[in-house]
Amino acid sequence: MNIAQNSFEKCIKCTICTVYCPVAKANPHYPGPKECGPDGARLRIKSLDYYDQALKLCTNCKRCETACPSNVNVGDIIAVARGKFEKKVINPKLMRDFILSRTDLFGTLSTPFAPVVNKITDSQIIKTVMHKTIGIDKHKALPKYSQGTFRNWFKKNAPDQEQYPRQISYFHGCYVNYNDPDLGKDLLKVLNAMNIGLKLLNKEKCCGVPLIANGFHDKARKNAHFNVKNMTEAVEKFNTPILSTSSTCSFTLKQEYPHVLDVDNSQVVDKIEYITSFLLREFMNGNAPKLKEINKTIVYHTPCHLERSGLAIFTIELLRAVPGLKVIVLDSECCGLAGTYGFKKENYDVSMKIGKHLFETIKNSDADYAITDCETCKWQIEENTNLKTIHPINLIAQGLTA
C-alpha cells in the first residue's frame, strides 16, 4: 500500500510541519513542507503544471512527519512527487547528482586506489574545478575511501563466525564497505564479545537513499528489489535478524521502500533493525559484554532519520549504560548536510545555516567526542567543529575489556 498517496487528506493546514522544517528555517525561498507536500499534492492531481521546482530544496529529513499532529506523511508526499515529476535537465549538475548518488559504483571504483583518489579529491585545485564545473561546493571535503572494502576484509579475516551459537545478518551499507570498514570491524568485536556471530547478506546494493534524494527513483527501486530479495533469502535460510549500523540505511530499508518507492518489504520488515535497539535489548536481557569504565564526556547528536524512526531513545539509553560515560543529549536538530544535499554548491550556505546552532553548541561543549548514528552527520560535525565524531558502536568497542 502506498500510504503517501492519500494521506494529504488528513492535513488540517495547521503549518506546524513548517515550524520544524530545517530548510524553511534557513531558506526563506522554500515554501515549506505544508505547501510542497499536502497542499501541492492536491493541485498536482489536477495538473502537473503545478509541480514546483522548489521541491528539490527538501532534504527528505522527515522532521515534518515527526512534528505533524495529524500523522500526515508530509516528507513522503514530497519525495514521491519528486520521483514522479522532477524533470532531469542534462547539465553538469546532473553529472554531479549522478556521482553523489552512486555511492556503491564509485565506492567500487575508488577503494582499490583509495590513497590516490583521496589525495586528488582533497586537492584545492580539484575542489575549485569541481565547484566551477559540476557544482560540488569547494568548502566540502568529499568522503575519504578506505583501502579495500569491508566485505573483502570480512571474507579473509572472519571465517569463524559460524562457531557462535547465534548469528545476525549485517547490512553494512556503502559507508562501512567503502569508507569506514573499522566500524564494521568494531561491530564484529562487540557482537563476538556477546557470543553472537556476524553474517553478511549474499549480496547487497546501496539502500537507495542518495538516489531517492537526487530524484533517481527508478534506480533506487531496482536496488530496493535487489536488497529485499537478498534479505528475504537470509531470513528464509538462517532466520537471522538483519542489522544495520546506519540509522539512514535501516530507515530506508524499513520505511522508504514501501512509502516512497512502493516496494513491498513486508516479508522482512520486522527483521530489519537498527543496531542500538538490538544491543540495548540484549543488554537488558543480561547479555551485555564486559565493559571497562570510559571516563569521558560525550555530546550526542540525534540524526533526523533516527528521530523519525523513533529510535533515538535506544542509542541514548545504550550510551547511558556505558560505565563512567557522561552523556549530554543535544537538542535534536538537523546538522544541515542531509546526505548529499550540503555538498551541492547551491545548497552549501543553507546547509551551514541549518547546522549553525548545532556546531556552536558542540564547539562550546568541552566534550571528548561527539557521538551520532549517521555517517553524513559525522562528516558534517567533524568538518565544522573539529570534534572527533564516532558511532555508538565505536565507543562500545573501546570499552571492551578483552
Next chain:
Amino acid sequence: MKFDSIIIGGGIAGYTAGLRCLEAGLKTAIISNGQSALHFSSGSIDLLSHTPTGKIIRNPEAVFEKFAREFPEHPYSKVGKEIVFESLDWYKKILASAGIPLTHQENGDNHFRITPLGTLKSTWMSQPYIYQLPVRLEEHQVQRIIVVQIDNFRDFNSKMVSDNLSQIPEFKDIKIKNVSVSIDGFSGLKRNPCELRSIDIARILSDDHEISLFAEKLKKIASPDDILILPAITGNGDGLAVLNKLHQLTGLTIHEVPTMPPSLLGIRLEEAMSRLFINNGGALLKGDQVTKGDMAEDGDTLRLKSIYTRNFKEMPLTAANFILASGSFFSKGFKAHYNQIKEPVFDLDLNTIEERKSWHQEQFFSQKSHPFLSIGIKTNTAFNPMHKGVVVNNLFCTGSSLAGYDPIAQGCGSGVAISTGYYSVNQMLNNSGVNR
C-alpha cells in the same frame, strides 16, 4: 524498555507531569504523537474565568471553596485549593527558569487579554508582552490603541480587531487606530508574500537588520503611552529575545496576539518545557503513538503492566506508573464515531451522553457550553480511570482527557492541565506501587 513512569502525551499536562517526575528522581519517558495543541493556543495560562453555570469569576482564589462545594465533579474540586495554587506557583518558577517569565495580577485577580478578534478574554497568567487589562474594565488606564496590520499577512486582520474593540463600552473614550506596516524582507522573496505564515515572518524578523528596520517603522506610528497590538510574528526558538530587542529599540508598549496557527506564543511554552525535560534527563519519544496496553488483575482493581507504540511494535514499554495526558479530540485522546465517543488506547470508561442530538448546542458560537466538551474519562478522586467499571490503579488521567469540565466556556484549560498533571504525580508517589 523499563521506566519508573511513562507519560502518554506531550502537551502542557504531559510536560508538567514529566518535569515533576524528573524532580522526584524518577526515570521518566514522554510519548508524544506530533506537536501538541499548544501550537494553537494563546500561550496564556487560564485558571478559571466562569463557573459551569456561566457566572463571571474575578478572583479564582477568593471563590475557590465555594466553587468546589458547588461543583464537586470539576477536576479542581478533586485537586483542592492548596495544590492548585501550589502547582501554578511551581509552573511559574519552572517556566521562569526556562527563560519565560509569566506574570499575574498581584491580588490574584484574572486579567483580560485582547484576542485576535478584538474581543477580551479573561485569563490568569500571561507572557511578558501580553498587556494585562483589569477585570474591572472601567479601571483601565489605556489612552490609545494602535493595531498593526502587516502588509500582505493574511492570518491577522487589524480592521476586525479595531472594529470589535471600539464596540466595547468601557473603550468608548479610547482612540483606536489601525495602521499598515510593511516588512522589507518580503520584497526579495521568490514567493507570494501572502503565502507567509507567522513562522515565516518570524524567520525574517530574526535577522537583526530586519528587526531594526521594522522598529523604525513602529516608532513612527506609536508612542510609549499607546498599546501597540502586534500579531505574534516573532520567535523560532528565540521569540522573547526578539521581542525584547524590539521593545528596546522602540520603547513601545507591545501587546502580542496569537495569529491563525501556528501560534508562536504557545510554541514558546512547549519549546521551553521540552528542552527542560530533555536537559533534566527525560526520554522524549517524539512522533510516536501508543497503540495498546496490557492490563492485569490486581486484587479488585486492574494494573497497567506495559504499553506498545507504533515504533515499538512488539517491544513493550513497562513502568510502575503511567499518566494519560493524551488530550481531547484534536490530539486523538478521544475518537468520535457517529454515535459514540471512545478513548482509543485503553477503552477507558467515559461519562458519555447517550443522546447524539444533545452532544452540542445548535449555535456554534453559543454562550452556553457544548456538552461534548465536558465528555471525558471518569475517574476516582486520585484520577485513576476505570475500564469496564474496574479501577486501573497505576494509571492517572490529567488535563483535557478528564471528564466534568469545559475548558473553553469555563476558561480553565491550562489551569486544569497543570494542576492535574502536578497532582497526579503526587498521587503516584503516594501509590504503594512505586518501586524504583
